[in-house]
Amino acid sequence: DQQVKQNSPSLSVQEGRISILNCDYTNSMFDYFLWYKKYPAEGPTFLISISSIKDKNEDGRFTVFLNKSAKHLSLHIVPSQPGDSAVYFCAASARYSGAGSYQLTFGKGTKLSVIP
Amino acid sequence: ETGVTQSPTHLIKTRGQQVTLRCSSQSGHNTVSWYQQALGQGPQFIFQYYREEENGRGNFPPRFSGLQFPNYSSELNVNALELDDSALYLCASSLEQFTEAFFGQGTRLTVV
Numbered sequence: 001d002q003q004v005k006q007n008s009p010s011l012s013v014q015e016g017r018i019s020i021l022n023c024d025y026t027n028s029m030f031d032y033f034l035w036y037k038k039y040p041a042e043g044p045t046f047l048i049s050i051s052s053i054k055d056k057n058e059d060g061r062f063t064v065f066l067n068k069s070a071k072h073l074s075l076h077i078v079p080s081q082p083g084d085s086a087v088y089f090c091a092a093s094a095r096y097s098g099a100g101s102y103q104l105t106f107g108k109g110t111k112l113s114v115i116p
Numbered sequence: 117e118t119g120v121t122q123s124p125t126h127l128i129k130t131r132g133q134q135v136t137l138r139c140s141s142q143s144g145h146n147t148v149s150w151y152q153q154a155l156g157q158g159p160q161f162i163f164q165y166y167r168e169e170e171n172g173r174g175n176f177p178p179r180f181s182g183l184q185f186p187n188y189s190s191e192l193n194v195n196a197l198e199l200d201d202s203a204l205y206l207c208a209s210s211l212e213q214f215t216e217a218f219f220g221q222g223t224r225l226t227v228v
Contacts, residue, residue, distance in 0.1 A: 004158070034216065043120070043206055043219030044159070089158050102147070102210065103172055104217065106158030 003027045004092050006107035014115050019077040021110050023090030026071065032095035034104065035064060035075045038087045047088075048075070051096070080114045087111050120209050120220035128226045129197050137192045137223045139207030147171075148190040149217060150182060153204040165190055194225075202227045 005024045013019045023033075031052040036044035050057040050064045050073070057064050063076045077084055088111075091104040121140045129135050141148050147166045151159035161174035165184035179195040188209070194201055204224050208217035 006158075036219075041221065043122075043208075043221045046216050046218060049216060091158075102149070102164065102215075102217070103161045103174065104149075104151075104159070105161070106151075108156065108158045 001026075002107075003030075004090055004105050004107040006088075006090055006110050008110050009108070010111040010113070012113045012115060013080045015082055016079045019075075019080045019084065019112055019114070021075040021077075021088050021090075021112065023073045023075075023107055024071060025073075025092050027092070027094070027105070028071075029094040030092040030105070032093045033064070033066060033073050034091045034093075035062075036089045036091060036106075037084075038089060038109070044089055077112075080112075082114050082116050085112055085114045120207060120218055122205075122207050122220035122223050124223060125221065126224045126226075128228060131197055131199060131227055133197050134193065134195045135197060135225060137194075137205050137207075137225070139190045139192070139209075139220060141188045141190065141207075141209030142218055145209035145211050145218075146188050147210045147212060147215075148184055148188065149208045149210075150190070150192045151206040151208065151219075152176075153206060153222070154200075155203070159206055162192070197227045199227050201225065 034049040035047040038044045066073045087109040090107040149164040150162040153159040163173040164171045168184045184190045204222045208219045210217045
């Protein structure tokens with residue numbers, strides 16, 4: 001049973017336009033969400049996070065939106081650049097629930113291609 | 117500041133053998149987590165070590181075991197290797213248990 005789902009395996013966007021990557025989750029205990037970017041032959045790199053008490057967090061070109069009632073979050077990249085081409089993973093944890101370890105549950109990833 | 121480093125980067129083992137993967141955490145980080153990433157999948161949590169104690173475990177059999185040392189570096193040991201253990205093994209360190217995890221480049225394990 002996949003608790004974090006990224007239903008789009010791939011996405012192509014023109015340089016300069018907006019990239020929107022989506023993520024859905026099923027576990028109501030999740031209260032902290034992260035996005036990681038991964039290039040081939042490298043480990044995932046932390047991009048941005050959001051806790052469940054917020055509905056938006058912004059960092060430069062990256063904005064994450066959280067809709068708790070829909071159990072849905074999205075990552076917006078504006079403007080998209082060719083260097084953003086990578087696999088993006090959504091991850092979730094029950095960070096504040098007292099469940100113990102800071103276990104991250106990941107989606108399968110979305111491969112973003114930004115076309116020059 | 118040195119990031120998370122893992123060794124070796126690639127490894128080929130035979131089914132039934134044992135393997136040890138190593139991870140040096142980022143300077144100042146006391147928490148290390150291990151993840152397995154199979155092809156086409158997201159990373160899956162194996163376990164976490166906090167101040168040398170196992171602090172949580174995912175759905176992996178006991179033949180997956182680990183250690184954390186006083187300098188907070190860590191090892192992942194896998195006994196009785198199976199073909200399905202072929203994957204990218206990622207180590208992540210964090211400043212404390214509940215802060216953002218920073219990943220190493222991974223060890224690509226192939227079991228033949």
